[in-house]
Amino acid sequence: MHSHKQGSVGAWVVDVNMGYGHSRAAHALKDLSGGNVLSANDYVGIPELDKKLWRESRELYEAVSRLKPVPVVGDMLFDAFDRWQQIAPFYPRRDLSKPNFQLTQIYRMIKKGLGKHLIAKLAENPIPLVTTFFIPAFCADYYDYPGDIWCVTTDADISRAWAPLDPQRSRIKYFASNGRVVERLKLYGVRDENIFLTGFPLPKELIGGPTANVLKDLLMHRLCNLDPQGIFTSVHTKSLRTELGNTRCALDKSAHPLTLTYSVGGAGAQKQLGVKLLNSLKNKIAQGKIRVNLVAGLRKDTAKFYRDAVLAAGLKKHLGTWINVPEFDSRDAYFSGFNELLKTTDILWTKPSELSFYTGLGIAVIMAPPIGSQEEFNRTWLQYVGGGISQGDPVYTNEWLFDWIDSGGVARMAWNGFIQAPTHGTYRIEDIVLGRTSELRKLPLIV
Template sequence: MGYGHSRAAYALRDLSGGHVISANAYRGIPVHDRRLWTQLRQLYETISRVKPVPIIGSFLFEALDRWQEIPSFYPRRDLSEPNIQLKQMYHSIKQGLSRHFIEMLSRDPVPLVTTFFQPAFAADYYNYPGEIYCVTTDADISRSWAPMDPKKSRIKYFASNGRVVERLKLYGVREENIFLTGFPMPKELIGGPSSVSLKDTLMNRICNLDPQGIFLSRYERTLRAWLGPTKCKPRQSSHPLTIMYSVGGAGAQRHLGVQVMESLARKISRHEVRLILMAGTRRDVAQYYRLAAQYRGLGKQLDSWLLVPTFDSRSEYFAGFTRMLETTDILWTKPSELSFYTGLGLPIVIAPPIGSQEEFNRTWLQYMGGGVPQNDPRNTNEWLFDWIRSGGMARMAWNGYIEAPTHGVYRIEDIVLGRPSELHQPPLIV
């Protein structure tokens, strides 16, 4: 699974005592299953990395993207006919893929919450005795997310936004099996249903993103109403202006991080801005960034004003990523599942999308007002700071916090555990 599916599972880990099972890498997985999962992951990562290669890269990626294409939403119509990807997936399940996995889980049939559709389909097909829940991880989804026979399926969906709710209906999923929750994000960054931690973080962030006080002067009354007067007192931020450029799990678009580094080199050396180049578990990408920093005379700034963290596992990466977001002011990334993090009051600079799902994520993010497509990264030191001085980045941080769902992790927990929720229903924005 890619980072998107694993990131959602990490946020929900409290449901299972902190333990997350990977359907493609659990203890005791049959050799055949492991081999097939590995081949699928390597195929996707390879095609994602070669996309920039002229002709052949674009051809391969377009073929993959068409395989998982999302049909146009309008006019609304019956879209329940299974696509090729779904048929192939069910063929592999009927041949035994994930049967061992479901049989193992069936020994203790607690509610099954999966952030990837294949285990949900396998659980449904092999009659898993417990409840089956599937968390969606994009702002729009292909037909492959809904089961072969959606009217008869027991799978219940936690929808990341209103568009996904309506899309699942077009795919034939029964309305009573769809819950609008929002994408699950780490509790550490929220601080409960009342968002105690998030409100403090947001005001620190706005202090850095509104150095001229333009946004605060216009929206002080609104900020006080939403955050309370104690949160809106004049203050200095708890951290320097911090930008994070985050690379996806396939390591694509790593070159953009170097271009950002080059453009901000003087500001980094003067300690005017801190840059985090987030490579996740990709040690090859982290080494690429460290060598680039040395070559460009930024070696002395490494581990202080230029951070290139490395992690040995996804769980370590997600924990470290979460900690660093507490003092991050701007997130720069392709429009992956991280688009939903604008709900944490993070303004997002949008790198070029990779695939149709990410194009829909970009549209949703801009519709929320929480992100804007990047300008030329080689001129970051100019345009990004124009946006900051004008109060524009502070406005995007606020828009994301107000407009995008924030409490998905709590809504999902309430539903799975069967307890009443104190949270309001997020708006059905299609």
């Protein structure tokens, strides 16, 4: 069995500091690069022109995302922005290799020099380059990076902008997050031999190696909380014992209280939703029936917004115990801290971002409204594998959430996520990049 512990630098891992999705995937892969992740739009020595172009694109995305909840005007602006990066219907299968406007604009910037400095810097040590965003991959391909170029996809479906201008001639190889992405890349003209189905890279500290011992221990405690009436476990006892083992299947006492984590995206949109669910659950929180984590990421303003809401709800004495608003000072601290929270999280409530793939850890996902076409596809995928469901009215969370739990339905979602969604993406990617034969089973091509 291979070692998947952090070792010497075997590859460059490159993300972009734009939202959390691309960085979350890179953080899971940082053992490949000795624990370091390089941001293509925010590294020491980045030229001013590159910095300016990246900053403008990030600020536009975050500004429009925050406007989305604003009636009429916000919707109009976001819809216009979203159409620019829209994903074409998959059926009927057809040639979709023609570049779209977004892709031609990206290459226009690359031809002006975007990314040239970064690729020259990395080429001084031409080990494999693994990036979780398509633009650094395009730059490496365009500027003839000497080593292998790998691109990790981060949604359940992708737009034409993810594939290069001339996909048949490109050296870029892809790690596909699911079967739909595999098939989509083929429609975009990417050669079959350059596509590898691995699953999204999930944090290894929540899995525990190819045997997933850590995940199975955490899932046992999760199922105890999510099936208080024993409805789900009584029907699926045989499957539970087969997958988790007899020693894990007491299923009568959890090491932590029922815990819901609400996570806000990097742009800070949908922060009001966290307050609505907080106010609905305040009596349950005060009674010790549920613990709630309100995660604002790196946004200090949103964290303060939540702390003020906790005080306004009369829950001051429960702050830090039954209601938590963690703060983080760096992206690395945020991702590590968030993973730590997930160890004792039973239900993850979030928009269907890259966190949709976290159902593969055996976590039930309640989906807030999607923001953007990619998230619409993530929602469809999550429902397809059975790991999540769209939220009910947040004002009445105290009613519908506990009805779902008492019926065993939320336990079923956690179990479906564990069984149906890819779990070992990080391990598969490490093995392929390092040229090792993987001991993991081949993923089925579920589209």
